[in-house]
Amino acid sequence: MRDDTLMIRQLTNGQVLCSVTAPDAVAYLKTEIGRESVDDALHYQGMTLAHSEYQDYWYAVYNDLNFKPDASAIRRELQHVFNTTEPFLSFMKLVMEASGEDQYPDIEHDFYFGSVLSTIENNDTLANDLVKLTSKAFFKKASNRSTHSERLRTVVDLMESEGIIISDDSGSHYTYTGKLAYHIALVERVLEIQVPELLDDVEDEQGSLELA
Protein backbone atom coordinates (compact mmCIF):
# COMPACT_ATOMS: atom_id res chain seq x y z
CA MET A 1 0.00 0.00 0.00
CA ARG A 2 1.27 3.48 -0.83
CA ASP A 3 2.08 5.79 2.07
CA ASP A 4 -0.47 8.29 0.86
CA THR A 5 -3.30 5.82 0.20
CA LEU A 6 -5.19 6.82 3.31
CA MET A 7 -5.12 10.52 2.54
CA ILE A 8 -6.19 9.86 -1.05
CA ARG A 9 -9.17 7.91 0.27
CA GLN A 10 -10.01 10.65 2.76
CA LEU A 11 -9.82 13.35 0.10
CA THR A 12 -11.93 11.29 -2.31
CA ASN A 13 -14.53 10.87 0.44
CA GLY A 14 -14.82 14.64 0.65
CA GLN A 15 -12.81 15.11 3.83
CA VAL A 16 -10.85 18.26 4.44
CA LEU A 17 -7.29 17.54 5.56
CA CYS A 18 -6.02 20.37 7.71
CA SER A 19 -3.12 21.38 9.90
CA VAL A 20 -5.23 20.56 12.99
CA THR A 21 -6.66 17.16 12.11
CA ALA A 22 -3.93 15.85 9.79
CA PRO A 23 -0.69 17.80 10.26
CA ASP A 24 1.42 15.02 8.75
CA ALA A 25 -0.77 14.85 5.65
CA VAL A 26 -0.60 18.63 5.27
CA ALA A 27 3.19 18.55 5.59
CA TYR A 28 3.30 15.80 2.95
CA LEU A 29 1.00 17.69 0.59
CA LYS A 30 3.17 20.77 0.92
CA THR A 31 6.03 18.85 -0.70
CA GLU A 32 6.14 18.81 -4.48
CA ILE A 33 6.44 15.05 -4.70
CA GLY A 34 3.60 14.45 -2.27
CA ARG A 35 1.33 16.90 -4.00
CA GLU A 36 2.00 15.52 -7.47
CA SER A 37 1.56 11.96 -6.30
CA VAL A 38 -1.78 12.59 -4.59
CA ASP A 39 -2.98 14.80 -7.40
CA ASP A 40 -2.18 12.11 -9.98
CA ALA A 41 -4.12 9.55 -7.97
CA LEU A 42 -7.09 11.90 -7.67
CA HIS A 43 -7.07 12.53 -11.41
CA TYR A 44 -7.78 8.85 -12.00
CA GLN A 45 -10.98 9.43 -10.04
CA GLY A 46 -11.94 12.58 -11.88
CA MET A 47 -10.81 14.87 -9.11
CA THR A 48 -8.13 17.46 -8.49
CA LEU A 49 -6.28 18.45 -5.35
CA ALA A 50 -7.05 21.93 -4.07
CA HIS A 51 -5.97 23.94 -1.06
CA SER A 52 -6.50 27.16 0.85
CA GLU A 53 -4.37 30.21 0.20
CA TYR A 54 -1.93 29.39 2.98
CA GLN A 55 -2.10 25.63 2.33
CA ASP A 56 -3.43 25.02 5.81
CA TYR A 57 -6.23 22.84 4.51
CA TRP A 58 -6.55 20.61 1.48
CA TYR A 59 -9.50 19.05 -0.28
CA ALA A 60 -10.42 17.36 -3.55
CA VAL A 61 -12.69 18.89 -6.17
CA TYR A 62 -14.56 17.20 -9.00
CA ASN A 63 -13.14 17.93 -12.42
CA ASP A 64 -16.16 17.44 -14.61
CA LEU A 65 -19.27 19.07 -13.31
CA ASN A 66 -21.17 18.00 -16.42
CA PHE A 67 -20.97 14.47 -15.04
CA LYS A 68 -24.32 14.20 -13.30
CA PRO A 69 -23.40 12.07 -10.23
CA ASP A 70 -20.52 14.45 -9.40
CA ALA A 71 -22.67 17.53 -9.89
CA SER A 72 -25.32 15.96 -7.61
CA ALA A 73 -22.70 15.18 -4.97
CA ILE A 74 -21.52 18.77 -5.05
CA ARG A 75 -25.02 20.13 -4.75
CA ARG A 76 -25.71 17.83 -1.80
CA GLU A 77 -22.52 19.01 -0.11
CA LEU A 78 -23.34 22.64 -0.77
CA GLN A 79 -26.86 22.26 0.58
CA HIS A 80 -25.49 20.69 3.76
CA VAL A 81 -23.07 23.61 4.10
CA PHE A 82 -25.98 26.03 3.62
CA ASN A 83 -28.17 24.25 6.16
CA THR A 84 -25.49 24.30 8.82
CA THR A 85 -24.11 27.82 8.29
CA GLU A 86 -26.51 29.57 10.64
CA PRO A 87 -26.20 27.07 13.54
CA PHE A 88 -22.41 26.94 13.12
CA LEU A 89 -22.09 30.73 13.13
CA SER A 90 -24.42 30.99 16.14
CA PHE A 91 -22.30 28.45 18.01
CA MET A 92 -19.10 30.27 17.09
CA LYS A 93 -20.60 33.55 18.25
CA LEU A 94 -21.67 32.07 21.57
CA VAL A 95 -18.22 30.60 22.26
CA MET A 96 -16.56 33.81 21.09
CA GLU A 97 -18.59 35.92 23.51
CA ALA A 98 -18.24 33.45 26.36
CA SER A 99 -14.47 33.46 25.83
CA GLY A 100 -14.41 37.24 26.12
CA GLU A 101 -13.24 37.61 22.54
CA ASP A 102 -14.52 39.77 19.73
CA GLN A 103 -13.42 37.78 16.70
CA TYR A 104 -15.05 34.76 15.12
CA PRO A 105 -12.80 31.75 15.51
CA ASP A 106 -10.81 30.44 12.59
CA ILE A 107 -8.72 27.35 11.94
CA GLU A 108 -6.42 26.52 14.92
CA HIS A 109 -8.30 28.77 17.36
CA ASP A 110 -9.25 26.95 20.54
CA PHE A 111 -11.44 27.12 23.64
CA TYR A 112 -11.88 25.34 26.95
CA PHE A 113 -15.24 23.76 27.71
CA GLY A 114 -15.04 24.54 31.43
CA SER A 115 -14.20 28.17 30.92
CA VAL A 116 -16.99 28.71 28.36
CA LEU A 117 -19.49 26.90 30.60
CA SER A 118 -18.48 28.88 33.66
CA THR A 119 -19.01 32.19 31.84
CA ILE A 120 -22.37 31.06 30.47
CA GLU A 121 -23.54 29.96 33.91
CA ASN A 122 -22.67 33.40 35.31
CA ASN A 123 -24.15 35.44 32.51
CA ASP A 124 -27.91 35.43 31.89
CA THR A 125 -27.63 36.79 28.36
CA LEU A 126 -25.24 34.05 27.27
CA ALA A 127 -27.31 31.43 29.08
CA ASN A 128 -30.35 32.57 27.09
CA ASP A 129 -28.29 32.42 23.91
CA LEU A 130 -27.37 28.83 24.68
CA VAL A 131 -31.02 27.93 25.19
CA LYS A 132 -31.90 29.66 21.92
CA LEU A 133 -29.11 27.75 20.18
CA THR A 134 -30.49 24.43 21.33
CA SER A 135 -33.90 25.34 19.91
CA LYS A 136 -32.42 25.24 16.40
CA ALA A 137 -33.17 22.11 14.40
CA PHE A 138 -29.50 21.23 14.06
CA PHE A 139 -29.02 21.16 17.84
CA LYS A 140 -32.42 19.67 18.71
CA LYS A 141 -30.71 16.77 20.48
CA ALA A 142 -29.62 19.30 23.13
CA SER A 143 -33.03 20.92 23.56
CA ASN A 144 -34.33 18.47 26.16
CA ARG A 145 -31.24 18.70 28.36
CA SER A 146 -31.98 20.20 31.75
CA THR A 147 -28.74 21.96 32.71
CA HIS A 148 -26.50 24.40 30.89
CA SER A 149 -23.65 21.96 31.28
CA GLU A 150 -25.56 19.15 29.56
CA ARG A 151 -26.82 21.48 26.84
CA LEU A 152 -23.38 22.83 26.09
CA ARG A 153 -21.84 19.34 26.17
CA THR A 154 -24.38 18.06 23.62
CA VAL A 155 -23.90 21.09 21.39
CA VAL A 156 -20.12 20.72 21.50
CA ASP A 157 -20.39 16.99 20.77
CA LEU A 158 -22.55 17.73 17.73
CA MET A 159 -20.01 20.25 16.46
CA GLU A 160 -17.28 17.69 16.98
CA SER A 161 -19.23 15.03 15.10
CA GLU A 162 -19.47 17.50 12.19
CA GLY A 163 -15.68 17.82 12.22
CA ILE A 164 -15.78 21.56 12.89
CA ILE A 165 -13.97 21.21 16.21
CA ILE A 166 -11.74 18.50 17.59
CA SER A 167 -10.92 17.75 21.21
CA ASP A 168 -7.69 16.51 22.66
CA ASP A 169 -7.61 13.58 25.06
CA SER A 170 -8.66 15.74 28.00
CA GLY A 171 -12.12 16.26 26.52
CA SER A 172 -12.10 19.83 27.70
CA HIS A 173 -9.83 21.56 25.21
CA TYR A 174 -11.25 22.06 21.70
CA THR A 175 -9.64 23.36 18.52
CA TYR A 176 -11.39 24.58 15.38
CA THR A 177 -10.45 22.62 12.26
CA GLY A 178 -9.85 23.52 8.63
CA LYS A 179 -13.33 22.22 7.83
CA LEU A 180 -14.74 25.33 9.47
CA ALA A 181 -12.55 27.58 7.31
CA TYR A 182 -13.50 25.55 4.22
CA HIS A 183 -17.17 25.76 5.13
CA ILE A 184 -17.11 29.54 5.58
CA ALA A 185 -15.05 29.99 2.43
CA LEU A 186 -17.64 28.09 0.38
CA VAL A 187 -20.47 30.23 1.70
CA GLU A 188 -18.47 33.40 1.09
CA ARG A 189 -17.80 32.39 -2.49
CA VAL A 190 -21.46 31.72 -3.13
CA LEU A 191 -22.37 35.10 -1.66
CA GLU A 192 -19.60 36.85 -3.61
CA ILE A 193 -21.32 35.63 -6.74
CA GLN A 194 -24.93 35.99 -5.67
CA VAL A 195 -25.11 38.89 -3.22
CA PRO A 196 -21.71 40.60 -3.31
CA GLU A 197 -23.11 43.70 -1.60
CA LEU A 198 -23.66 41.66 1.58
CA LEU A 199 -19.94 41.05 1.98
CA ASP A 200 -18.76 44.41 0.74
CA ASP A 201 -17.49 46.80 3.32
CA VAL A 202 -15.63 49.55 1.58
CA GLU A 203 -14.43 51.14 4.78
CA ASP A 204 -12.97 47.89 6.10
CA GLU A 205 -11.44 46.51 3.01
CA GLN A 206 -9.96 49.50 1.29
CA GLY A 207 -8.09 52.42 2.81
CA SER A 208 -8.04 51.11 6.32
CA LEU A 209 -5.89 48.17 5.29
CA GLU A 210 -3.04 50.26 4.02
CA LEU A 211 0.10 50.82 5.97
CA ALA A 212 -0.07 53.92 8.08
Next chain:
Amino acid sequence: MNPSEIKLLGEAIAQNAQFLSDLDYVELDPLERTDLPRNIGLLKNARVVDEVEDGYFYPGENYELLKKAIGSSRYEADTTPDIAEWLERLSFYVANFFDSLSNDDDAVTNHKRQIYRHIRQLESKLNVAIREADYQVSNEFGNVKTIEAKTRLSQHYLSITESILGRLSRIQFSNLTGLLPYPNSDMDVVMVELDKKLNRLRGYLRTVILKIQKLNISFRKIEARTKKLNRLLTAIQNKAIELDVEFVDVNSLPQIFHKVELNGIIPVAHFNAISPSVYEESRFRDIASKLKLNREQVKNREQNKDYVAYQEDEPIEQAEDLFEVQFEQEKQVFVAYLFNCGGSEISLRDYWESTSSLSTLVDVRSWLYEMVNWLGELEQDMDSYEFKLLLIKEPVCEKTDVFIVSDVKTQFSNKPVQHV
Protein backbone atom coordinates in the same frame (compact mmCIF):
# COMPACT_ATOMS: atom_id res chain seq x y z
CA MET B 1 -14.47 46.77 54.59
CA ASN B 2 -14.38 43.35 56.09
CA PRO B 3 -12.22 40.57 54.65
CA SER B 4 -15.10 38.94 52.75
CA GLU B 5 -16.00 42.26 51.10
CA ILE B 6 -12.37 42.76 50.10
CA LYS B 7 -12.35 39.27 48.65
CA LEU B 8 -15.52 39.95 46.66
CA LEU B 9 -14.08 43.22 45.35
CA GLY B 10 -10.88 41.42 44.38
CA GLU B 11 -12.92 38.83 42.47
CA ALA B 12 -14.91 41.57 40.75
CA ILE B 13 -11.66 43.24 39.66
CA ALA B 14 -10.30 39.94 38.36
CA GLN B 15 -13.50 39.08 36.49
CA ASN B 16 -13.62 42.52 34.90
CA ALA B 17 -9.91 42.82 34.20
CA GLN B 18 -10.44 43.28 30.49
CA PHE B 19 -13.09 45.94 31.04
CA LEU B 20 -10.86 47.80 33.51
CA SER B 21 -7.95 47.64 31.11
CA ASP B 22 -10.18 49.03 28.34
CA LEU B 23 -11.23 51.90 30.61
CA ASP B 24 -7.64 53.10 30.63
CA TYR B 25 -8.12 54.29 27.04
CA VAL B 26 -11.29 56.29 27.63
CA GLU B 27 -10.94 59.90 26.60
CA LEU B 28 -13.91 62.13 25.80
CA ASP B 29 -16.60 59.51 25.28
CA PRO B 30 -17.50 56.95 27.92
CA LEU B 31 -16.91 53.25 27.33
CA GLU B 32 -20.04 51.33 26.38
CA ARG B 33 -20.56 47.90 27.94
CA THR B 34 -23.97 46.30 28.19
CA ASP B 35 -22.98 42.73 28.90
CA LEU B 36 -21.01 43.04 32.13
CA PRO B 37 -21.45 40.57 34.99
CA ARG B 38 -23.62 41.64 37.92
CA ASN B 39 -20.69 42.11 40.29
CA ILE B 40 -19.80 45.30 38.43
CA GLY B 41 -21.87 46.94 41.18
CA LEU B 42 -19.00 46.31 43.59
CA LEU B 43 -16.64 48.29 41.37
CA LYS B 44 -19.16 51.11 41.21
CA ASN B 45 -19.52 51.11 44.99
CA ALA B 46 -15.74 51.18 45.38
CA ARG B 47 -15.73 54.11 42.93
CA VAL B 48 -13.33 52.30 40.65
CA VAL B 49 -15.75 52.84 37.78
CA ASP B 50 -18.32 55.53 37.24
CA GLU B 51 -21.48 54.57 35.32
CA VAL B 52 -22.74 57.83 33.87
CA GLU B 53 -25.81 56.20 32.38
CA ASP B 54 -26.90 52.62 31.78
CA GLY B 55 -23.99 50.76 30.21
CA TYR B 56 -21.72 53.82 29.79
CA PHE B 57 -18.64 54.03 31.99
CA TYR B 58 -15.81 56.39 32.87
CA PRO B 59 -12.92 55.53 35.19
CA GLY B 60 -13.98 56.30 38.78
CA GLU B 61 -12.09 58.48 41.25
CA ASN B 62 -10.29 55.41 42.66
CA TYR B 63 -9.42 54.02 39.26
CA GLU B 64 -5.97 55.64 39.26
CA LEU B 65 -5.14 53.93 42.56
CA LEU B 66 -5.97 50.57 41.04
CA LYS B 67 -4.06 51.41 37.89
CA LYS B 68 -0.97 52.30 39.86
CA ALA B 69 -1.31 49.15 41.90
CA ILE B 70 -1.42 46.90 38.86
CA GLY B 71 1.30 48.87 37.12
CA SER B 72 -0.56 49.56 33.91
CA SER B 73 0.95 52.10 31.57
CA ARG B 74 4.32 51.38 33.19
CA TYR B 75 5.72 51.25 29.70
CA GLU B 76 5.00 54.87 29.03
CA ALA B 77 6.06 56.10 32.45
CA ASP B 78 9.25 54.16 32.97
CA THR B 79 10.82 53.43 29.68
CA THR B 80 10.51 56.43 27.47
CA PRO B 81 13.18 58.92 28.44
CA ASP B 82 12.86 62.59 27.72
CA ILE B 83 15.25 62.88 24.81
CA ALA B 84 15.25 66.67 24.70
CA GLU B 85 16.22 66.82 28.36
CA TRP B 86 18.87 64.16 27.78
CA LEU B 87 20.36 66.18 24.93
CA GLU B 88 20.42 69.29 27.06
CA ARG B 89 22.28 67.39 29.77
CA LEU B 90 24.72 66.01 27.20
CA SER B 91 25.39 69.54 26.06
CA PHE B 92 26.07 70.50 29.68
CA TYR B 93 28.51 67.59 30.16
CA VAL B 94 30.28 68.41 26.91
CA ALA B 95 30.66 72.02 28.01
CA ASN B 96 32.12 70.76 31.32
CA PHE B 97 34.56 68.62 29.39
CA PHE B 98 35.83 71.56 27.36
CA ASP B 99 36.03 73.72 30.47
CA SER B 100 38.17 71.09 32.16
CA LEU B 101 40.69 70.88 29.34
CA SER B 102 42.79 73.53 31.00
CA ASN B 103 42.76 71.54 34.26
CA ASP B 104 44.51 68.31 35.11
CA ASP B 105 44.09 65.11 33.16
CA ASP B 106 41.97 63.42 35.83
CA ALA B 107 39.23 66.01 35.55
CA VAL B 108 39.20 65.65 31.78
CA THR B 109 38.98 61.86 32.05
CA ASN B 110 36.19 62.10 34.59
CA HIS B 111 34.14 64.40 32.39
CA LYS B 112 34.71 62.11 29.42
CA ARG B 113 33.54 59.13 31.47
CA GLN B 114 30.47 61.07 32.53
CA ILE B 115 29.59 61.68 28.90
CA TYR B 116 30.00 58.00 28.05
CA ARG B 117 27.85 57.04 31.04
CA HIS B 118 25.19 59.50 29.94
CA ILE B 119 25.16 58.04 26.43
CA ARG B 120 24.97 54.47 27.78
CA GLN B 121 22.05 55.51 29.97
CA LEU B 122 20.03 56.71 27.02
CA GLU B 123 20.99 53.71 24.92
CA SER B 124 20.05 51.33 27.68
CA LYS B 125 16.67 52.98 28.39
CA LEU B 126 15.77 53.14 24.73
CA ASN B 127 16.84 49.54 24.20
CA VAL B 128 14.56 48.46 27.04
CA ALA B 129 11.68 50.52 25.66
CA ILE B 130 12.07 49.23 22.12
CA ARG B 131 12.62 45.65 23.29
CA GLU B 132 9.45 45.82 25.34
CA ALA B 133 7.47 47.12 22.36
CA ASP B 134 9.07 44.45 20.17
CA TYR B 135 8.17 41.75 22.69
CA GLN B 136 4.55 42.90 22.92
CA VAL B 137 4.21 43.09 19.17
CA SER B 138 5.89 39.73 18.60
CA ASN B 139 3.41 38.21 21.04
CA GLU B 140 0.60 40.01 19.24
CA PHE B 141 -0.40 41.66 22.53
CA GLY B 142 -1.22 38.26 23.96
CA ASN B 143 -2.07 39.71 27.37
CA VAL B 144 -5.35 41.03 26.02
CA LYS B 145 -8.01 38.96 24.35
CA THR B 146 -10.08 41.22 22.18
CA ILE B 147 -9.05 42.59 18.84
CA GLU B 148 -10.47 45.93 19.95
CA ALA B 149 -8.07 46.03 22.90
CA LYS B 150 -5.19 44.68 20.82
CA THR B 151 -5.79 47.40 18.24
CA ARG B 152 -5.80 50.08 20.93
CA LEU B 153 -2.59 48.70 22.42
CA SER B 154 -0.90 48.54 19.05
CA GLN B 155 -1.93 52.16 18.38
CA HIS B 156 -0.55 53.09 21.78
CA TYR B 157 2.82 51.45 21.12
CA LEU B 158 2.85 52.80 17.58
CA SER B 159 2.37 56.36 18.71
CA ILE B 160 5.09 56.04 21.37
CA THR B 161 7.62 54.34 19.10
CA GLU B 162 6.92 56.83 16.31
CA SER B 163 7.31 59.68 18.73
CA ILE B 164 10.66 58.32 19.96
CA LEU B 165 11.79 57.83 16.37
CA GLY B 166 10.72 61.36 15.53
CA ARG B 167 12.70 62.79 18.42
CA LEU B 168 15.74 60.62 17.70
CA SER B 169 15.62 61.57 14.04
CA ARG B 170 16.00 65.19 14.98
CA ILE B 171 19.42 64.42 16.48
CA GLN B 172 21.62 64.32 13.39
CA PHE B 173 25.39 64.17 13.33
CA SER B 174 25.53 67.91 12.58
CA ASN B 175 23.55 68.59 15.79
CA LEU B 176 26.01 66.49 17.77
CA THR B 177 29.09 68.18 16.36
CA GLY B 178 27.31 71.49 16.94
CA LEU B 179 27.63 70.81 20.66
CA LEU B 180 31.42 71.05 20.35
CA PRO B 181 32.77 74.63 20.53
CA TYR B 182 35.81 73.53 18.55
CA PRO B 183 37.14 70.21 17.19
CA ASN B 184 38.57 67.85 19.74
CA SER B 185 39.79 64.37 18.86
CA ASP B 186 38.26 62.76 21.98
CA MET B 187 34.87 64.39 21.53
CA ASP B 188 34.92 63.69 17.79
CA VAL B 189 35.22 59.99 18.59
CA VAL B 190 32.43 60.26 21.18
CA MET B 191 30.09 61.94 18.72
CA VAL B 192 30.84 59.43 15.97
CA GLU B 193 30.12 56.57 18.38
CA LEU B 194 26.95 58.27 19.60
CA ASP B 195 25.80 58.82 16.04
CA LYS B 196 26.35 55.11 15.30
CA LYS B 197 24.33 54.13 18.36
CA LEU B 198 21.51 56.49 17.44
CA ASN B 199 21.46 55.08 13.92
CA ARG B 200 21.23 51.55 15.27
CA LEU B 201 18.41 52.53 17.62
CA ARG B 202 16.57 54.26 14.80
CA GLY B 203 16.91 51.10 12.69
CA TYR B 204 15.58 48.96 15.53
CA LEU B 205 12.67 51.38 16.03
CA ARG B 206 11.79 51.30 12.33
CA THR B 207 11.72 47.50 12.42
CA VAL B 208 9.38 47.52 15.41
CA ILE B 209 7.16 50.20 13.86
CA LEU B 210 6.86 48.15 10.69
CA LYS B 211 5.90 45.11 12.76
CA ILE B 212 3.22 47.12 14.57
CA GLN B 213 1.86 48.46 11.30
CA LYS B 214 1.68 44.96 9.84
CA LEU B 215 -0.01 43.71 12.97
CA ASN B 216 -2.50 46.56 12.75
CA ILE B 217 -3.36 45.49 9.24
CA SER B 218 -3.94 41.91 10.33
CA PHE B 219 -6.12 43.13 13.22
CA ARG B 220 -8.18 45.14 10.77
CA LYS B 221 -8.53 42.11 8.53
CA ILE B 222 -9.77 40.08 11.48
CA GLU B 223 -12.19 42.87 12.37
CA ALA B 224 -13.42 42.94 8.78
CA ARG B 225 -13.91 39.16 8.83
CA THR B 226 -15.87 39.36 12.07
CA LYS B 227 -18.07 42.13 10.69
CA LYS B 228 -18.60 40.14 7.53
CA LEU B 229 -19.63 37.01 9.42
CA ASN B 230 -21.89 39.06 11.69
CA ARG B 231 -23.59 40.52 8.62
CA LEU B 232 -23.96 37.04 7.19
CA LEU B 233 -25.45 35.64 10.39
CA THR B 234 -27.85 38.57 10.75
CA ALA B 235 -28.89 38.30 7.12
CA ILE B 236 -29.66 34.60 7.49
CA GLN B 237 -31.49 35.09 10.78
CA ASN B 238 -33.55 37.96 9.37
CA LYS B 239 -34.21 35.90 6.27
CA ALA B 240 -32.65 38.66 4.15
CA ILE B 241 -30.91 35.93 2.19
CA GLU B 242 -31.88 32.36 1.60
CA LEU B 243 -29.11 29.85 1.26
CA ASP B 244 -30.52 27.25 -1.06
CA VAL B 245 -28.59 25.25 -3.57
CA GLU B 246 -31.50 25.60 -6.04
CA PHE B 247 -30.60 29.27 -6.38
CA VAL B 248 -26.96 28.57 -7.16
CA ASP B 249 -26.15 28.81 -10.82
CA VAL B 250 -24.68 25.53 -12.05
CA ASN B 251 -22.15 27.43 -14.11
CA SER B 252 -20.76 29.09 -11.00
CA LEU B 253 -19.95 25.80 -9.28
CA PRO B 254 -16.45 25.56 -10.75
CA GLN B 255 -15.82 29.09 -9.55
CA ILE B 256 -16.99 28.13 -6.08
CA PHE B 257 -14.98 24.97 -5.71
CA HIS B 258 -12.04 25.48 -8.04
CA LYS B 259 -10.84 28.90 -6.99
CA VAL B 260 -7.48 27.56 -5.98
CA GLU B 261 -6.49 24.60 -8.03
CA LEU B 262 -3.22 22.86 -8.57
CA ASN B 263 -1.58 21.89 -11.79
CA GLY B 264 -3.81 23.91 -13.94
CA ILE B 265 -4.47 27.43 -14.94
CA ILE B 266 -7.83 28.32 -13.52
CA PRO B 267 -10.50 28.89 -16.17
CA VAL B 268 -11.06 32.45 -15.04
CA ALA B 269 -7.36 32.98 -14.75
CA HIS B 270 -6.10 34.63 -11.65
CA PHE B 271 -2.42 34.06 -11.71
CA ASN B 272 -0.51 35.53 -8.86
CA ALA B 273 3.06 35.26 -10.00
CA ILE B 274 4.73 35.81 -6.66
CA SER B 275 2.57 33.82 -4.27
CA PRO B 276 4.61 30.70 -3.58
CA SER B 277 1.50 28.62 -3.09
CA VAL B 278 0.24 29.40 -6.54
CA TYR B 279 3.32 30.28 -8.48
CA GLU B 280 5.28 27.21 -7.52
CA GLU B 281 2.53 24.97 -8.69
CA SER B 282 1.59 26.88 -11.75
CA ARG B 283 1.95 25.36 -15.11
CA PHE B 284 3.08 28.75 -16.29
CA ARG B 285 6.38 28.29 -14.55
CA ASP B 286 7.00 25.29 -16.72
CA ILE B 287 5.90 27.14 -19.80
CA ALA B 288 8.09 30.09 -18.89
CA SER B 289 11.10 27.90 -18.27
CA LYS B 290 10.63 26.43 -21.74
CA LEU B 291 10.98 29.87 -23.18
CA LYS B 292 14.70 29.56 -22.39
CA LEU B 293 14.81 33.16 -21.34
CA ASN B 294 14.81 32.72 -17.66
CA ARG B 295 16.60 34.90 -15.23
CA GLU B 296 18.41 32.06 -13.54
CA GLN B 297 20.93 32.02 -16.34
CA VAL B 298 21.62 35.68 -15.76
CA LYS B 299 21.86 35.18 -12.03
CA ASN B 300 24.18 32.21 -12.41
CA ARG B 301 26.35 34.15 -14.74
CA GLU B 302 26.60 36.97 -12.25
CA GLN B 303 27.45 34.56 -9.49
CA ASN B 304 30.21 32.99 -11.52
CA LYS B 305 33.18 35.04 -10.45
CA ASP B 306 35.43 33.78 -13.23
CA TYR B 307 32.90 34.81 -15.75
CA VAL B 308 32.52 38.20 -14.13
CA ALA B 309 36.29 38.63 -13.97
CA TYR B 310 36.56 37.67 -17.58
CA GLN B 311 33.86 40.13 -18.48
CA GLU B 312 35.30 42.97 -16.48
CA ASP B 313 37.33 44.50 -19.23
CA GLU B 314 34.92 43.66 -21.96
CA PRO B 315 33.09 46.57 -23.51
CA ILE B 316 30.04 44.32 -23.92
CA GLU B 317 29.40 44.68 -20.21
CA GLN B 318 28.82 48.37 -20.63
CA ALA B 319 26.32 47.63 -23.33
CA GLU B 320 24.57 45.18 -21.00
CA ASP B 321 24.48 47.78 -18.25
CA LEU B 322 22.98 50.29 -20.61
CA PHE B 323 20.44 47.71 -21.72
CA GLU B 324 19.48 47.01 -18.13
CA VAL B 325 19.03 50.68 -17.36
CA GLN B 326 16.87 51.18 -20.45
CA PHE B 327 14.86 48.05 -19.74
CA GLU B 328 14.31 49.15 -16.14
CA GLN B 329 13.02 52.49 -17.40
CA GLU B 330 10.65 50.76 -19.81
CA LYS B 331 9.28 48.62 -16.99
CA GLN B 332 8.72 51.67 -14.81
CA VAL B 333 6.97 53.48 -17.65
CA PHE B 334 4.73 50.45 -18.18
CA VAL B 335 3.73 50.28 -14.51
CA ALA B 336 2.91 53.97 -14.52
CA TYR B 337 0.80 53.37 -17.63
CA LEU B 338 -0.91 50.39 -15.92
CA PHE B 339 -1.87 52.48 -12.91
CA ASN B 340 -3.04 55.34 -15.13
CA CYS B 341 -5.39 52.92 -16.85
CA GLY B 342 -7.26 52.67 -13.56
CA GLY B 343 -7.50 48.91 -13.23
CA SER B 344 -8.51 48.08 -16.80
CA GLU B 345 -7.00 45.04 -18.46
CA ILE B 346 -3.86 45.72 -20.49
CA SER B 347 -2.36 43.42 -23.07
CA LEU B 348 1.38 43.19 -22.57
CA ARG B 349 1.81 42.19 -26.21
CA ASP B 350 -0.22 45.14 -27.54
CA TYR B 351 1.73 47.47 -25.31
CA TRP B 352 5.01 46.00 -26.59
CA GLU B 353 3.91 46.38 -30.21
CA SER B 354 2.80 49.95 -29.74
CA THR B 355 5.93 51.05 -27.89
CA SER B 356 8.77 51.29 -30.36
CA SER B 357 11.42 52.02 -27.73
CA LEU B 358 10.48 48.75 -26.08
CA SER B 359 10.01 46.56 -29.11
CA THR B 360 13.42 47.58 -30.42
CA LEU B 361 14.95 46.78 -27.03
CA VAL B 362 13.67 43.26 -26.30
CA ASP B 363 11.72 40.60 -28.12
CA VAL B 364 8.13 39.96 -27.09
CA ARG B 365 8.74 36.66 -25.30
CA SER B 366 11.46 38.17 -23.11
CA TRP B 367 9.14 41.05 -22.36
CA LEU B 368 6.26 38.73 -21.35
CA TYR B 369 8.43 36.54 -19.18
CA GLU B 370 10.28 39.38 -17.52
CA MET B 371 7.10 41.29 -16.72
CA VAL B 372 5.34 38.28 -15.21
CA ASN B 373 8.24 37.87 -12.81
CA TRP B 374 8.82 41.54 -12.19
CA LEU B 375 5.17 42.38 -11.54
CA GLY B 376 5.17 39.55 -9.04
CA GLU B 377 8.17 41.03 -7.24
CA LEU B 378 6.58 44.45 -7.34
CA GLU B 379 3.36 43.09 -5.88
CA GLN B 380 5.29 41.65 -2.96
CA ASP B 381 6.44 45.15 -2.06
CA MET B 382 2.90 46.51 -2.13
CA ASP B 383 0.45 45.71 0.59
CA SER B 384 -2.73 46.93 -1.01
CA TYR B 385 -2.54 45.96 -4.65
CA GLU B 386 -2.12 42.83 -6.67
CA PHE B 387 -1.60 42.19 -10.34
CA LYS B 388 -3.88 39.75 -12.07
CA LEU B 389 -2.26 37.99 -14.97
CA LEU B 390 -4.21 36.15 -17.61
CA LEU B 391 -2.31 33.94 -20.01
CA ILE B 392 -3.46 33.92 -23.61
CA LYS B 393 -2.50 30.74 -25.37
CA GLU B 394 -2.70 29.89 -29.03
CA PRO B 395 -2.17 26.60 -30.87
CA VAL B 396 1.14 26.44 -32.67
CA CYS B 397 -0.67 25.28 -35.79
CA GLU B 398 -4.02 23.88 -36.86
CA LYS B 399 -5.10 20.48 -35.52
CA THR B 400 -2.68 20.45 -32.66
CA ASP B 401 -2.84 20.13 -28.90
CA VAL B 402 0.33 22.12 -28.47
CA PHE B 403 -0.26 25.66 -27.28
CA ILE B 404 2.13 28.52 -26.72
CA VAL B 405 1.72 31.62 -24.64
CA SER B 406 1.09 34.40 -27.11
CA ASP B 407 0.13 37.17 -24.75
CA VAL B 408 -0.33 38.04 -21.09
CA LYS B 409 -3.08 40.37 -20.00
CA THR B 410 -2.67 42.18 -16.73
CA GLN B 411 -4.59 44.50 -14.50
CA PHE B 412 -4.04 45.76 -10.99
CA SER B 413 -6.65 45.60 -8.30
CA ASN B 414 -6.99 45.96 -4.56
CA LYS B 415 -6.04 42.89 -2.61
CA PRO B 416 -9.05 41.08 -1.16
CA VAL B 417 -9.26 40.86 2.62
CA GLN B 418 -10.00 37.16 2.94
CA HIS B 419 -8.80 34.48 0.62
CA VAL B 420 -9.33 30.79 0.32
